[in-house]
Amino acid sequence: MASYLRPASLSTAICQALLKGGSDPTLKNLAGENFLFSVLRGAAMEGCKDSQLLISLALKHNLDLLSRNCNGLTVYDEARKISAPISVIRLLKKKTQEQQNIFLNQQNRKLLNNVTIQYNCGPDESHKMIPILDVGSWKPGRKVRLFICGQTRVGKTTFANTLKETGPLATLQYYLTGPRIPSSTKGVVCSQACLEGTSLVIWDFAGQMEYCFTHSLLLSTSGPNTIYCVMFSLEGIESDQYGGQRSAVEQLLFWLRFLSITHSSQSKPHVIVIGSHIDRLPHENSTLIAKQFYENVMKREIELFNCFHVQFFPLNCRNLSDVNAIREPLSKTVSQVLQNTTKEVIPEICKLIMEQVSYLRLQKVRFQRWEEFAKSILQVLPNPIYSTTLLTAVEYLHNISELLFLPQYFLPGKLFDTHPGQNISTELPNNMVSALIILDMNWLLQDIFGVFGNFALSPASGTNKERWHREELAAALNLTNGDVEGALDLLEAFQLVFKTQEGEYVVPGWLKKGGPERSGGCENMRGIGYRWKDCNRGMFSHFLVGRLQIQLICMFGTERCSFWKGGALVVTKAQLRIEVSEDRRNLYLIGGWRLKDAEGDCYHLLEKVGKEVEILLRNEHGQHYEKIHLCPTELRNLTVSSEVAALVGFVRSAGIIEELSGFSFQQILEAEKQNVPLCGKWSMQPWEVLFPQHDTRILSSLGMNCSSRWLEGSTLSTLCSLLDTRSPVELDWKRLGELLGKASNSTITEVEEEARNKGLSPTNLILIKYPVILYQLIQCLTQMDREDCVSAINNMMMQLKDKVENQ
Structure with a gap:
């Protein structure tokens, strides 16, 4: 708990006192993490020297850096994942490798009495000659x-x-x-x-x-x-x-x-x-x-x-x-x-693993998932070991470039350790089953990847298929019957292909070049963009966009999604268009809707897909990108220009050529605080860029000093239902209009007619016409003796506070 405190200097002081007083730094929470994980995240967010100092202090207490959280990650893995400061990553890497080497060499005591690997045979295979490989026939090199x-x-x-x-x-x-x-x-x-x-x-x-x-x-x-x-x-x-x-x-x-x-x-x-x-x-x-x-x-x-x-x-x-x-x-x-590489003697267990790898290669085994690989290793070791010991040894071999181990394809699951010798199928967690060990690199790089990018399958060849049957995919990759299952399984694990529920395959790398022209069917538009903080470096890779397309089809299904090279369209009540700019420096999510009740659907689409984008970016690019909220006027102009070009028969690319302008959330918040429009190419009000009744960030940030324009949607609906009904003593929306803006009788009549003609709430129209901060709104409602309305606003603020604290 102390490690979560801010500022970091306060956290450091309390943690130092606790450690000095004899607290146990190895205690873990339900996520399987000790306090070092929390301090690490603080250092990544703030880059604070105090947090980095606390990490150094914690390491002096000989914490086990090889232990893993519920996602199967060590502290060093987590540091790389969240892009912690370079100095922290280097320190954790050094200490982790030191512990790896000490730990693995300790395991040698179990192996000293037997220096050869015996390949076990089944009862019906005893007549076959199985090679016995002497330890040392594999020679590690730099x-x-x-x-x-x-x-x-x-x-x-x-x-x-x-x-x-x-x-x-x-x-x-x-x-x-x-x-x-x-x-x-x-x-x-x-x-x-x-x-x-x-x-x-x-x-x-x-x-x-x-x-x-x-x-x-x-x-x-x-x-x-x-x-x-x-x-x-x-x-x-x-x-x-x-x-x-x-x-x-x-x-x-x-x-x-x-x-x-x-x-x-x-x-x-x-x-x-x-x-x-x-x-x-x-x-x-x-x-x-x-x-x-x-x-x-x-x-x-x-x-x-x-x-x-x-x-x-x-x-x-x-x-x-x-x-x-x-x-x-x-x-x-x-x-x-x-x-910068380790020069220690290779631990004996690593030598034994490489002997088995050599044997598997002789048997023309091209790749294995972790479960299968672990079984093949454990059955030939002279003494049983823990699964996490084997994992540590494999990671060690990968770090010194002796194995190609790909653990980044974890599935959700909980990592745990058991006693050695336990059945491997029950010992291994789900999130390790999909990890990959590549044994035959030439097969992967030439027979699979060499064909995967073949010109005959590329968009340039005119092949515009978006879905492939299994037989078509096998024929395109020149796969024989014996290779089909394994190769397609591998490509799915790499997220280069995706098998739909209908049994068809989507291959992002083979999608056609252009997407559909933009449609003006949406009267309302909002969007967010992701771009590099440093405009001189970085780009959104083809693979990242392909992985996003696969995530979209997983979330929304094939009926709601359509794809093209570098983009996608998701259609629900609203629609969301995802595309990369032609220079690949920007990734845009552009939403639109027509019906009023679809506004929330558009917001949730942007939120849901935006979170997936940010997960991919955070895992691959750390904090090098920034998120901006796009200008609705510019989005509408973009659509109109696209439609005009189509009407006059001008063939143009569906891609976005010029960088779209936008505003960071901090800019929007500052404009709202100062009650001024957003500056830039387009003069916009803050509430015109965000979704006022759905996005509660402004409300959470400003509290009772926030404008009534940002009332949360369900609370606004409650106020409208309470005040739209005419009160016998005129303590309804009419009185609210008088108190908020000294509304005259003619103004009240205009609002009443507009509400009746358009089917709108008169209370909502009054709040739009006379926006005030929530503190003033509560004062007016209190003056009207409408405690029911005041209670609704207070409940909204309490719920927001609880939400922030839980996050």
């Missing part, structure tokens, strides 16, 4: 991954092939035969090169945009032992007469922004930027032109470049001497990356 990204045809594969040419014989052969011109890469091609005694695992990412869905997924598995290489073509940059400069800038910035949102480690990544095809520039000053071009781009986009440690090299990828010039700086970068 590995660094080099992710090579860039547009198609910029020389990524040529560079990778040339980089692998080492030794006198290979060099001689290279000069005799020359570099082979590679075919266009599909998916990701993995290969290895030796660099200064270190194994460099090269991932050559295809450059076609059809692969962006899978690239978003794979780049997020980077980890701390990863170096990036971004390549772009220098051809034509000496002038922009034919668009060469613009093309080069677009290539470079797209991939840097792409990396800035997919890089999973909290440390600053190393990026080697290569300008290829320098041989196609004027020979006398090609290097000078290339370097000047790069410096100009870097100065203009300094905030984006500051996200990385960047080195730039202009070269001809087919020239061995050019590529050799990169080896020394690349070696230094590799050394810097390895300085």
Whole structure:
């Protein structure tokens, strides 16, 4: 409880006193979390030095950093999830890895008496020869991954092939035969090169945009032992007469922004930027032109470049001497990356796990879910272990780049531990069943992902199918009968495809290019937008939008949803259009409704979908985005211009080209406090941007000083029902109008006629005509002796207070 107090300095003082007095810091709440989780969240929200100091203090009490909450997350996992301050994440990472190593080495005592793995056979399999793998046949090595990204045809594969040419014989052969011109890469091609005694695992990412869905997924598995290489073509940059400069800038910035949102480690990544095809520039000053071009781009986009440690090299990828010039700086970068990795002896249990992984690969097992993998490991270990011990060992192997473990696909469930030797199917919680361990990377990267982004299935090919039958999907991916179930199961786990209740598949990455034109059928419009706080970095990835589309179909079903590339439409009583701007820097949720009773439906649509968007953004992008409330006038103009373009036969993109203006909630709140319109391109009143009777944030923030325009909907309805009925002593809406605004008889008559003609509440019309703060409204109602109305307002305020306290 003390850790939740604010300000953080007060929390720190009380927590220090409690810890000094002998309080038990290991106690957990019902979510399975000790007080360190609470302090961590405080540090993430405020970035407060006091919170960070309290975390350091707590760690001195030897808290178990390997224990997990009900969602299966350690404190370090939670820190990464909520984007805690970098210093906190690094501290927790260091302490967690130290505890991992100590804990796993303690388990070695159980394994010392048996140093071989016996593969157990069933009764009917005793005649088969099962290999016994000696511990030590798997040799762990220091590995660094080099992710090579860039547009198609910029020389990524040529560079990778040339980089692998080492030794006198290979060099001689290279000069005799020359570099082979590679075919266009599909998916990701993995290969290895030796660099200064270190194994460099090269991932050559295809450059076609059809692969962006899978690239978003794979780049997020980077980890701390990863170096990036971004390549772009220098051809034509000496002038922009034919668009060469613009093309080069677009290539470079797209991939840097792409990396800035997919890089999973909290440390600053190393990026080697290569300008290829320098041989196609004027020979006398090609290097000078290339370097000047790069410096100009870097100065203009300094905030984006500051996200990385960047080195730039202009070269001809087919020239061995050019590529050799990169080896020394690349070696230094590799050394810097390895300085942050653990050098301890690999725990014995990790060696045993890797022996079993080697055996599974020999059996052509391509991937396993956690439950199946855990069973295969536990049945061959000489002594039983806890499931959480195995999980810790697998995480350790993933951290040192020996396994590809994907735990981010957790299902809701509760993590718990049991005694070793208990049946694994009952021991493992639901939220671990969907975690994935990839054993056959080439199958995943080539046979599956290499086909998934194939041009023949892309929107550019003219394939406009939105739903696929199982047989069609299997044929499109070239899957054989033995591969169909496993491959589709894997793609569903990755959220690259979604199986509907009707048995059809939605594939966001294969959706058609454009969405429907905007319709003017909605008289009322509201919207929210998400954009990057730093306009020079970041973008909304294809994969994020695809995952949102899958979430929409889960929430609303197939009948209410329609999708297109980069967008979706949800229709209930109201409608909600979701789309990404053409530059992918903004994500918009635009709602509309016609009937008055559909206003609440539009609000709830925006709230429900907005929360899903924020969960995706928070998990992937931390706090780098901001939420804005869009201007209704601008939204209506956007719809009208779209309709006019359609009427005159002008074919235009359904996407939003120019950035829409909007207001943050803080701006709206400040305008309401000062009783002034919102400043900007469009002059708007605060209540015209939000949903006054549904959105209670302004009411909660200002309390009794809030305008009566923001009365909560059910409370307003209660007041209207109580005051609309004529009172014998005239203590009804007419008297309220006199007290609020000195309404004359003619005004009362006008309100009465408008209410009768339009079927509206006269009380509501009076409150709109004479808005006052709630304190004044209560005074007027008290003067009228309408305690029933006063009680309704007080109850509303009490409920809001309880709601805030519960949150």
